[in-house]
Each structure stands twice: as C-alpha cells, then as structure tokens.
Amino acid sequence: MSAKIDDLEIRLLLEAIYHKYDYDFRGYSLASLKRRIAQALTRFKCETISELQNRVLHDKISFTELLNYMTVQVSELFRDPEYFKALREKVVPHLETYPSLKVWIPGCADGEEVYSLIILFREMGLEKRTIFYATDISSDALQRAEAGHYDLDRIPLFTKNHRLSGGTGSLSDYYTAAYGRVIFDRTLRQRVVFSDHSLASDASFAEVQLISCRNTLIYFRRELQDRAIGLFKESLPRNGFLGLGAKESLRFSQHDSDFCDFDQIHRIYRRAGGL
Amino acid sequence: MQGFRIVAIGASAGGVEVVSEILEGLKPTCQVAILLVIHIPSTRNTRLLQLLRSKSRLPVIEVDDKEQIFSSHVYLAPPDYHILVEDEDSLALSSDLPVNYSRPSIDVLFESAADVFGERLIGVVLTGANRDGASGLSKIISARGIGIVQDPEEAHCRVMPEAAIGNSASALVMSRSQIIEFLNERT
Numbered sequence: 001m002s003a004k005i006d007d008l009e010i011r012l013l014l015e016a017i018y019h020k021y022d023y024d025f026r027g028y029s030l031a032s033l034k035r036r037i038a039q040a041l042t043r044f045k046c047e048t049i050s051e052l053q054n055r056v057l058h059d060k061i062s063f064t065e066l067l068n069y070m071t072v073q074v075s076e077l078f079r080d081p082e083y084f085k086a087l088r089e090k091v092v093p094h095l096e097t098y099p100s101l102k103v104w105i106p107g108c109a110d111g112e113e114v115y116s117l118i119i120l121f122r123e124m125g126l127e128k129r130t131i132f133y134a135t136d137i138s139s140d141a142l143q144r145a146e147a148g149h150y151d152l153d154r155i156p157l158f159t160k161n162h163r164l165s166g167g168t169g170s171l172s173d174y175y176t177a178a179y180g181r182v183i184f185d186r187t188l189r190q191r192v193v194f195s196d197h198s199l200a201s202d203a204s205f206a207e208v209q210l211i212s213c214r215n216t217l218i219y220f221r222r223e224l225q226d227r228a229i230g231l232f233k234e235s236l237p238r239n240g241f242l243g244l245g246a247k248e249s250l251r252f253s254q255h256d257s258d259f260c261d262f263d264q265i266h267r268i269y270r271r272a273g274g275l
Numbered sequence: 276m277q278g279f280r281i282v283a284i285g286a287s288a289g290g291v292e293v294v295s296e297i298l299e300g301l302k303p304t305c306q307v308a309i310l311l312v313i314h315i316p317s318t319r320n321t322r323l324l325q326l327l328r329s330k331s332r333l334p335v336i337e338v339d340d341k342e343q344i345f346s347s348h349v350y351l352a353p354p355d356y357h358i359l360v361e362d363e364d365s366l367a368l369s370s371d372l373p374v375n376y377s378r379p380s381i382d383v384l385f386e387s388a389a390d391v392f393g394e395r396l397i398g399v400v401l402t403g404a405n406r407d408g409a410s411g412l413s414k415i416i417s418a419r420g421i422g423i424v425q426d427p428e429e430a431h432c433r434v435m436p437e438a439a440i441g442n443s444a445s446a447l448v449m450s451r452s453q454i455i456e457f458l459n460e461r462t
C-alpha cells in the first residue's frame with residue numbers, strides 16, 4: 001500500500017521537477033531513484049516525498065541540493081583497469097589512423113573517467129590531436145570535474161588501477177598533493193570541453209570516434225537507454241567505438257543491430273553500417 | 276494466496292558453501308526466480324560463478340543491467356554493483372556507494388524486491404559477519420512476504436542471522452535443510 005503511494009509521489013515529484021526546472025528524470029530507473037530520494041528525505045527532514053516536492057518547487061537552492069542526491073555518481077580513476085587495457089591495446093591502434101580525434105564522455109560526473117582517458121591518450125601519444133567532450137546534467141559535477149581535485153586517500157586505488165591498466169608512466173606525474181587532496185595537472189584539461197548536456201532531452205552535437213559511457217545508463221529505464229544509445233549511434237561514424245560499463249550491454253536495446261561486438265568481455269562495441 | 280515468484284537470498288562470510296547446498300537441494304521444477312547476493316571479493320567472482328553453476332540444477336546467470344527475470348533461473352549479483360528489482364520483469368544495477376560496507380548489498384536487493392513483489396517474495400538471510408540484510412528482511416515482512424533466517428546455531432558466522440532475527444520478530448528461523456525443504460514445498 002504505502003509502496004504504491006511512494007511510487008505515485010515520486011512520479012509527481014519528477015513531473016514537477018521537469019516542468020519547473022527542465023530536468024527530465026522521468027525515464028530514470030525507479031528502484032535507484034527511490035533510494036536516492038529516501039536519502040534526500042532524511043537530509044531535508046521531510047516526512048513525505050510530497051513535502052519534499054513542495055519544498056523544491058518553492059526553493060531553488062533546495063532543488064540544487066536535491067539534484068546532487070539524484071545525480072550522485074561515484075567512480076574511480078581507471079575503474080575496471082582491464083577496460084582501459086583493452087582500449088590501449090585494441091582500440092588505440094585503430095584511433096591512431098585518424099589525423100584528428102574527438103572523444104565524448106557522457107555523464108562524466110566528477111571527472112574520473114575524463115582524466116583516465118586523457119592520461120591514457122597522453123601516454124599513447126594521441127592527446128594532441130584529440131578534443132574531449134565531457135558532459136553531464138549537473139553543473140556542480142561539471143565544476144568538480146573541471147577542478148580535478150580528489151581526496152588523497154583515493155590515490156592508492158587510482159595508482160593501482162592505473163598500473164593495472166597498462167599505464168606507462170607514474171600516476172604521480174599528473175597531480176600535485178596538498179592539504180589532503182590532489183589536484184590533477186591543468187595541462188590535462190587543455191583539450192577538454194566541459195559542457196551541460198542531457199541524454200534525456202538534448203540532441204547529438206558532434207561526430208566523435210570514441211564514446212566512453214560507463215555506469216551512467218544503468219540509472220535509466222530501457223526506453224531512456226534506447227534514446228541515449230540512439231544519440232551515440234548518431235554521433236559515431238561507421239566503425240566508431242562505444243565503451244560501456246562492465247555489466248552494461250546492448251542486448252536489451254532496440255539499437256543492438258546497429259553495433260557489432262568489438263571486445264565482448266570489456267563491453268566495447270563498434271558502430272556498424274551507418275554513415 | 277498468490278504463488279511465490281521470487282526467492283531473494285543474501286549471504287556473506289562463509290556463505291558460498293550454504294548457498295551451493297541450497298541450490299543443489301532445490302528441485303529442478305521449482306517455478307520461482309532466485310536472486311542472489313553474496314559478499315565476496317570481486318577477484319573471486321569468476322570462480323564463484325563456476326562453482327554455483329556446477330552445483331545448481333537451475334541455470335545461473337551473472338546479472339547484466341536490465342536483465343530479464345525468468346522463473347527457474349538463478350541470478351547472481353555481479354561484483355561491485357548493487358542489484359535492484361526494477362519491475363516485475365527486470366533487474367537493474369547501481370554503482371551507488373556501498374551499503375553496510377557492501378556492494379552488492381543484501382538490503383538494497385531486498386528492499387527493492389519487496390516494493391515490487393510484496394507477498395510473492397521470500398527473503399532468506401544466511402551466515403555472515405555484518406548486519407546487511409536485517410533492514411531489508413523486515414521490509415519484506417512488512418510488505419507481507421516471508422522472511423527466513425538461517426539458524427545462528429548452525430551458521431558459520433552468526434552475526435548476520437542474529438541481526439536479522441533481532442530486527443524481525445516474525446522471521447522464520449530454520450536450519451539449511453529446513454530451508455531447502457520449505458522452498459521445495461512452496462515453490
């Protein structure tokens with residue numbers, strides 16, 4: 001009984017957010033959203049989701065804070081090192097044949113994936129011919145990504161991942177540590193465009209040779225996943241690469257036949273046919 | 276009463292053995308889908324999958340995002356992701372922060388399963404050294420599902436079963452052989 005009321009209240013909240021603030025969460029996976037909103041209820045000391053709705057409709061600052069709960073995403077540098085190893089060993093040889101490259105990291109959150117790819121591209125000698133598009137719906141997250149600050153205690157894990165991914169240099173070459181944090185070298189950001197973009201409501205904006213979108217689509221229901229993968233399809237030329245998270249796959253997508261497996265284990269696909 | 280559709284099982288320290296035993300003991304005609312969270316270091320997951328496949332008479336699948344739920348199948352949570360029941364027919368993954376220091380977390384699975392399946396759900400908490408599953412099991416019971424806990428006396432590690440019992444007075448406490456018998460009778 002109460003579970004059904006919760007469901008109704010969440011749907012109403014998402015409608016309200018969409019109409020008032022233009023953020024479209026209506027296609028997000030309800031199961032995950034519920035947990036995140038439950039945390040926000042505690043934080044805002046609201047008894048019900050309707051009460052929370054009332055608050056965010058009338059108070060933009062509360063909405064911004066709620067948005068952080070709804071979009072929170074935690075990653076690591078070189079998360080799933082084998083994925084990056086596969087990029088290095090199998091995908092880079094193809095990318096090397098292009099005189100100029102564009103890479104898109106949708107749902108970049110705090111930027112861990114962005115820095116991982118730039119470091120990899122630098123190590124493989126591709127950075128200077130590449131433009132990286134790092135996009136997210138959260139402007140707070142984009143700011144954090146652009147700042148490139150991470151807690152010092154995460155560095156041992158990042159370092160280990162980097163090494164396992166086949167990193168050629170030492171990760172410490174790319175950051176300086178201060179006051180319990182590390183700051184990634186600003187030269188890493190020279191070729192990155194950080195930009196607001198929604199997979200739920202915006203269009204494709206560039207032709208890119210590689211899209212790395214890992215663990216963002218898991219928060220979408222299947223219809224919204226189809227929309228996002230449709231954008232990826234439009235943005236990739238024939239033989240362009242798409243990397244997904246370790247447990248994401250195209251087999252439940254309507255666009256399945258527009259892609260071929262390139263590395264099935266590491267969930268790397270290539271655009272079939274097409275332009 | 277409607278029949279059961281889902282059995283959600285959570286196990287932690289020492290759980291691989293008892294889970295294998297349960298899967299081995301289930302009759303192959305059982306009509307439910309089994310959802311499984313086992314806390315285990317991610318590096319050992321491939322071997323875990325092989326082991327469960329060798330014991331279980333039902334097919335064992337490591338869950339991908341939006342995996343479809345079929346009866347008479349076993350769905351194992353992948354390392355480093357929570358699994359959630361999205362709707363009647365599919366599962367979703369999340370890489371949100373660990374809950375009870377665990378990812379996958381039993382609570383996350385149980386709570387989302389209770390929301391969708393209510394009284395058609397059986398939750399089982401087995402051996403373990405933390406409190407994961409306790410809050411999820413009480414949610415299953417308040418959604419009119421059935422909550423089963425492995426008898427702490429026979430559990431490899433009694434902390435998790437005791438936490439679950441402490442949180443849910445109406446949980447059924449059973450030995451592993453009673454759990455197998457119960458599941459075979461009801462599913």
